[in-house]
Amino acid sequence: MIKHLPALLIVIPLLVAIITPIIGRLHWVLSWYAVTITTFISFVISLLLLQTVSVQGRISYWMSGWEPPFGIEYSVDYLNAYVLIIVSFMAFAGAIYSRKNIDVEIEDETRKPLFYTIYLLFVTGLLGMVVTGDIFNIYVLLEIASLAGYALIALGKKRQALVAAYNYLVMGTVGATFFLLGVGYLYLMTGTLNIADLAVRLPEFYETKAIFTAFAFIVVGLSIKLAIFPLHFWLPNSYGYAPSVVSAVMAATGAKVAAYVLIRVMYSVFTPAFFTHTPFNIQYIFLLLAVAAILVGSIMALAQTDIKKMLAYSSVGQIGYIVLGIALMNVTGMMGSLIHLLNHALMKGALFFAVGAVVYRTGLCSIENLRGLGKKMPWTMAAFTIAALSMTGIPLTVGFISKWYLAVASIESGMWWLVPIILLSSILTAVYFWRILDNVWLKPAPGEESHEHGHDSHQKPVKSNDAPLSMVIPTFTVAVLCLVFGLFAYAPVSIAEKAALILLK
Amino acid sequence: MTDLAIPLFLVVCGIAVLLVKDLMSSIMIFSVYSLMMAIEWCRLNAVDVAITEAAVGAGISTVLFLVILGRTKSVDEGKKHINLPALLITVAVAAVLLYGTIDLPHLRDASIAPNTHVVTPYYLENSYEQTGQINVVAAILAYFRGFDTLFETTVVATAGFSLIMLLRAGNKKPGALDKTGVTAIYKKTPASIGVKPTATFPAVLDQDKDIVKRTVTKFLIPFIQLFGLYVIVHGELGPGGGFQGGVVLGVSIIIYSLVFGFEEAKQRLSVRTKDLLVSTGVLVYGGIGVIALFLGGNYLQYSVLLPDPQFASIVGIMGVEIGVGITVAAVMITLFYETVRIDAND
Structure with missing residues (x-):
């Protein structure tokens, strides 16, 4: 069965997702079990795939038994396996976390089994996009992940969630259509859809306008999905109004997969040689957008009063870091980006998980509301603090590792001016997280400081009233991983290095 | 011109x-x-x-x-x-x-890459011999790129599940009845905000009494459904397949519901059964792939299903087309049912 792992990785979640609404008719908890176990199986398969890659090199699986380029190929190398592990792990953590979270943020019992169906379809789509070696197959799976994503965001309890989901639907559809148009042009010029075959056949057409147009459409389409500044405006409301578990999993996996596809397109379908043939300097455009994203994201995050929206804007900035590393076009920069894929998934996942736990206990998520929560929810807030410190890039945390690699890569390419920007953004990040940490640990809880609110003083704040274990454990585990991979960065760094060397060979 | x-x-x-x-x-x-x-x-x-x-x-x-x-x-x-x-x-x-x-290059130019690169010639040469399909398009969709088609069917199913989740469940919430006894969502219909709904609003729920429409519909529906089934199973010979046939089958139920009313349509195809069908189609498709795995082939490799590879391919392709048809028809009906029944209040 080892041979069939790439297929099983996708097929098991797909079939379980389809069965989930049926078993959910008995009791919704059964669908929770199904999804949690399935995402765990996917995580195990991802680990096995990485192990297989390290033993025998690139894996190629022929769907329906047709040799590529005639059939669809699933191919796994270090890069795929690495991203698969990130996605499946965060999906697993999210699944455990969701059980209690949706009690509060979805409520309606009849919706729960279908929530799990769509959650699992979302994960299936993302995993498929990462494991496939066929560019049209990426599009099909992108559609599944996107459709499921719109529905998940629309589940938010506030009415604005529907508007946010609708805006995302329109933008996402434009993005997917651009991607498809680009793929169509590529096919018309080369007659193939297999990524490896495309890489062989494309160089002779590098000079043509059609191929440049194809590249432009694919990249712009992916930029919408990735929410690269200035195409990010669907993101803050989507993450802000979606149920917390959805925000966490989407921020931790959705954007990562879009970044992965962008890397694949830029370095596996096209090659760095292509960028010397383009009418204008693509590297500078990307660098400029990355810098703008880093600064605008951080500044906008400062202006928010709602934590979820603040985290969403902070994501815009962090995506800027990922793009920065991709655009530097050297091995160190690519390593920085790849490490940041993992690091940002862990940090943002932990932060959104923690906010969801606060919503579970207090029902609110404004920054003001967090006062004194450090005493009431010590574990959740400890996790939040670790992840927040990591976001600012303090040494010994994962945030430091990725920023270090990006700074070194900037110097290697002779772009010194990028280093102060990375530092400035770290300071801004520190400022907007300090506002929260100050409220959490140093300010007294609302009921304690004054007795103006009569009914508040009746319920004396319980010493420790943390979120249920099924929420605290995933939150705290993910936060601790921010420290573990900060202290022992060898594993992710060595995988990222191998992946970067394959991409930039 | x-x-x-x-x-x-x-x-x-x-x-x-x-x-x-x-x-x-x-x-x-x-x-x-x-x-x-x-x-x-x-x-x-x-x-x-x-x-x-x-x-x-x-x-x-x-x-x-x-x-x-x-x-x-x-x-x-x-x-x-x-x-x-x-x-x-x-x-x-x-x-x-x-x-x-x-x-x-010009689309009608015979020398463009899609015609000359190895892929298309391979399909044209091997389609009949290896898959038993006279219609090459069917062979490509259901077999050479069958994995894409599995997920295209899943896209349709995802849309169906999303609709059911977002439109139905929110309406059934026990606390949704407010003081006036009107459900929260119902309150937002045009009548409640003082705007006269147009004629289509009641028409989609109620029966149409017009004897001509009723008779013509009754007469036509069997033919529409027969055509739908024909399109699904004859994809190997002519244009068509699961998607097209499924849509036509779905249309037949929608027409029935439009003329005879939603209540009567539910008697013919209940909401529960229809929900089950959305899953069934993808399960049939994906399940055939899993059987192929157990028989020693790759995922969705139909040729291992039976001793004769060509006949096995024909059977496999037929099976997945039926799966596609079931899901697509069920989702088309879902689109209509779920939009209409927001007001049905059941």
């Missing part, structure tokens, strides 16, 4: 939709647009796409638009303003697309 006439007509339709103020008119123009599109697909020898476009674009979406229009209020917003940035972006995108076509 028609090379230019139809695309031009499509552009005219597109602009007309933007300029027309009345929503009813834009829906009708959309319907015409889809019909013209279907003709264009026929001209491009994509008859199967034409069937889908005619059934979904001109048929089901028009019906859905009308149902929804019947439930919204119309407000005169005054003069339409042109959104300048949006216009500029659209023009820029169109310009880039056209720029890319400058050195694109």
Whole structure:
């Protein structure tokens, strides 16, 4: 069965997702079990795939038994396996976390089994996009992940969630259509859809306008999905109004997969040689957008009063870091980006998980509301603090590792001016997280400081009233991983290095 | 001549939709647009796409638009303003697309890459021998690229699940009844905000008493369904397949519901059964792939299903087409049922 792992990785979640609404008719908890176990199986398969890659090199699986380029190929190398592990792990953590979270943020019992169906379809789509070696197959799976994503965001309890989901639907559809148009042009010029075959056949057409147009459409389409500044405006409301578990999993996996596809397109379908043939300097455009994203994201995050929206804007900035590393076009920069894929998934996942736990206990998520929560929810807030410190890039945390690699890569390419920007953004990040940490640990809880609110003083704040274990454990585990991979960065760094060397060979 | 006439007509339709103020008119123009599109697909020898476009674009979406229009209020917003940035972006995108076509080879040129690169010739040479399909398109969709088709079916199913989750469950919430005894969502229908609903609003729920419509519908539905089944199972010989046939099957139930009322349609195909069918189709498709795995082949490798590989392929392709048909038909019905039953209150 080892041979069939790439297929099983996708097929098991797909079939379980389809069965989930049926078993959910008995009791919704059964669908929770199904999804949690399935995402765990996917995580195990991802680990096995990485192990297989390290033993025998690139894996190629022929769907329906047709040799590529005639059939669809699933191919796994270090890069795929690495991203698969990130996605499946965060999906697993999210699944455990969701059980209690949706009690509060979805409520309606009849919706729960279908929530799990769509959650699992979302994960299936993302995993498929990462494991496939066929560019049209990426599009099909992108559609599944996107459709499921719109529905998940629309589940938010506030009415604005529907508007946010609708805006995302329109933008996402434009993005997917651009991607498809680009793929169509590529096919018309080369007659193939297999990524490896495309890489062989494309160089002779590098000079043509059609191929440049194809590249432009694919990249712009992916930029919408990735929410690269200035195409990010669907993101803050989507993450802000979606149920917390959805925000966490989407921020931790959705954007990562879009970044992965962008890397694949830029370095596996096209090659760095292509960028010397383009009418204008693509590297500078990307660098400029990355810098703008880093600064605008951080500044906008400062202006928010709602934590979820603040985290969403902070994501815009962090995506800027990922793009920065991709655009530097050297091995160190690519390593920085790849490490940041993992690091940002862990940090943002932990932060959104923690906010969801606060919503579970207090029902609110404004920054003001967090006062004194450090005493009431010590574990959740400890996790939040670790992840927040990591976001600012303090040494010994994962945030430091990725920023270090990006700074070194900037110097290697002779772009010194990028280093102060990375530092400035770290300071801004520190400022907007300090506002929260100050409220959490140093300010007294609302009921304690004054007795103006009569009914508040009746319920004396319980010493420790943390979120249920099924929420605290995933939150705290993910936060601790921010420290573990900060202290022992060898594993992710060595995988990222191998992946970067394959991409930039 | 028609090379230019139809695309031009499509552009005219597109602009007309933007300029027309009345929503009813834009829906009708959309319907015409889809019909013209279907003709264009026929001209491009994509008859199967034409069937889908005619059934979904001109048929089901028009019906859905009308149902929804019947439930919204119309407000005169005054003069339409042109959104300048949006216009500029659209023009820029169109310009880039056209720029890319400058050195694109002509579609009818026999020497273009899709015709000469190894992939297409391989399909043409091996399709009958290895898959038993006379219709090469069916062989590509269901076998050579069968994995794509599995997920295209899943896309349709995902849309169905999302609709059920978002539209139905929210309505059934126990606490949704407010003091007046009206459900929260029902309150937002046009009648409650003092706007008279148009005629389509009650019509989608109630029976149509018109004897002519009832008789014609009763007479036509068996033929429509037979045609749907024919399109599903004869994909190997002519244009068609699961998607097209499924859509046609779905249309037959929608027409029934439109004329005989939602209550009676539910007697024929209950909501529970229909929900089950959405899952069933994908399970059939994915399950055939899993059987192939257990018989020692790769995922979806139909040739291992039976001793004779060619016959096994025919059986496998037939099986997955039926799976596609079930899911697509069920989701088409879901689209209609879920939109209509928000008001049905059951």
